[in-house]
Amino acid sequence: MSTFSYQQLFTFAERVFLALGCSEADATLATETLLSADLRGVDSHGVARLSGYVRLWEAGRINARPRVGITHETPSTAVVDGDGGLGLVVGPKAMRIAMQKAAQVGTGWVSVKNSNHFGIAGYHAMLGLAQDMIGIAMTNASPLVAPTYSLDRLLGTNPIAVAVPAGEQPDFVLDMATTTAANGKLEIAQRKNLPIPEGWAQDAAGNPSTDANAVKNGGALQPLGGATGSHKGYGLGAVVDIFSAVLSGANYGPWVPPFVAFLQPPTDPVGQGLGHFFGAMRVDAFRPADEFKQHMDKWITTFREAKAVEGKQVLIPGDPERQMAAHRLIEGIPLLDAVVQDLEKTGAKFSVKL
């Protein structure tokens, strides 16, 4: 384990994106999006994935110079074509379109096709906060999840993020996969040779499994609710898939292209690339922003000060990630040795040093 400053990782990743052919503005934007995951402690979605994006680019599956544009719109909606670009770039651009529409008619809703993985959903949802907007972000993802009763993997971990501005209190930021656990947690258990809790995964025959290798060996991740009924998580993941891809014309369900370059995308696509969905709601489209934020402060303090189980505190969604970001901005971002080596190898392809 070594620790790197945010600035050091930023410079490195930005230079790699530039080497792929990204414009300066896009390289900066992609880096900011990617590293927001490392800052917030979502290590699975941060710089550790840089080599994955590079391999997709090498496989000709990422366009470093996308012309991101609107293909259809109304005053409050748009479909955006990501032109095969990095989701890290397409995502924020589409969210900004949602925010422009919100500025004009109260809310904006953008469904995106022809994109790639966009990092953490929370980053995009949070873009509206500075303008007193509630932000919403979702994306579909490579199929690893079996709907209730299914043996087939038909959904991704399909996250939902909702960011709500507060006043004196820190903002409310929910960012959650619609599965019980992210695949990254299984990988950690694999490395440590530990069993996983029931409700996370099923084996190839559809039985609940506590084997960390279950998904690898033909099983699947279970939707949120796993052990006590996964139909709700399945329903939520389905809504994310429909909003992100059936509305936009991206691939959905089992047709979502895999993130890893060594797996080929399906040869019979039902749309273009993968899909995202973004929403922005001006809070003053409902009530004066000051009034709203005062009540959010009251909501937040009420929940935070609730009587808690011995030794615990009731948290507000976003609390742990915000504290982690504050810490890592100062103390640096720790990376596993395997990740460091992978970054060095990736940088070497373009003569970029970590």
Added chain:
Amino acid sequence: MSTFSYQQLFTFAERVFLALGCSEADATLATETLLSADLRGVDSHGVARLSGYVRLWEAGRINARPRVGITHETPSTAVVDGDGGLGLVVGPKAMRIAMQKAAQVGTGWVSVKNSNHFGIAGYHAMLGLAQDMIGIAMTNASPLVAPTYSLDRLLGTNPIAVAVPAGEQPDFVLDMATTTAANGKLEIAQRKNLPIPEGWAQDAAGNPSTDANAVKNGGALQPLGGATGSHKGYGLGAVVDIFSAVLSGANYGPWVPPFVAFLQPPTDPVGQGLGHFFGAMRVDAFRPADEFKQHMDKWITTFREAKAVEGKQVLIPGDPERQMAAHRLIEGIPLLDAVVQDLEKTGAKFSVKL
């Protein structure tokens, strides 16, 4: 157990609502909303609750002649004041406002204050389907749910419904509480003297409990994900509360007025009544409706035909409720004897016979 035709229960409930002083149009609307639950098999939210609404009216907590109106709006948003009316009436009226806005600018979003319980969320979300709109409905509810680590009950079962139009396939209708199990399921286990599965509830000390009386005895319902991590269900329930009440100016969290008349509402309200949130998105605000519906058909058939666990089939959200409604429209709606007696007693107050 006796069985009643839909028409018989409709006439009965409508006459009771008329006796409360509802206008003819409102009595019909309230009845249709209420009975949609019985038809769809959500027995806890249907005619069995009629006496509860009547008791709230007797306690002066429901206005039978509400002037439901917009207090604030933009082209794509509105805040609606329910004027203390039945949620069964306020809900559909607010959803229609969302749909009118969607007709004009692509989407419409309405947050409602000063309302009461609105029956099943799915009914409201489904109103947009006939106009090729995606419908969304949420509501907050009496606090019975403890956030993760909390001993206090701060949230209701806060349901989310999303209805998506399909083409030749039946529509997709997700309607789910953000708890692992509805309180009604605990009541059934109480009557049968059965334990409940882990993940449904916690006892007064915050420990996971399999006692069906746990909530009654000072415990709480657990958010969705219960046994394997309730923070996601807590986050979703929180979003429902914020969209329904902090946006509109209704009561939120522990201030949501209880549905039962024998419990007084908090004496220090933070808003008016309880809150709902409705959304309508025209699918052709994103892509041509025919194209969208063809892809929804493909989505639905792909999931329905997935390889399934022995003896099971992958269901589409809304399948069981639609089949139940088709059955009950013809075969009638079965009611427990206790419910029938309760209805007869309620009717007798107004000389209305079942």
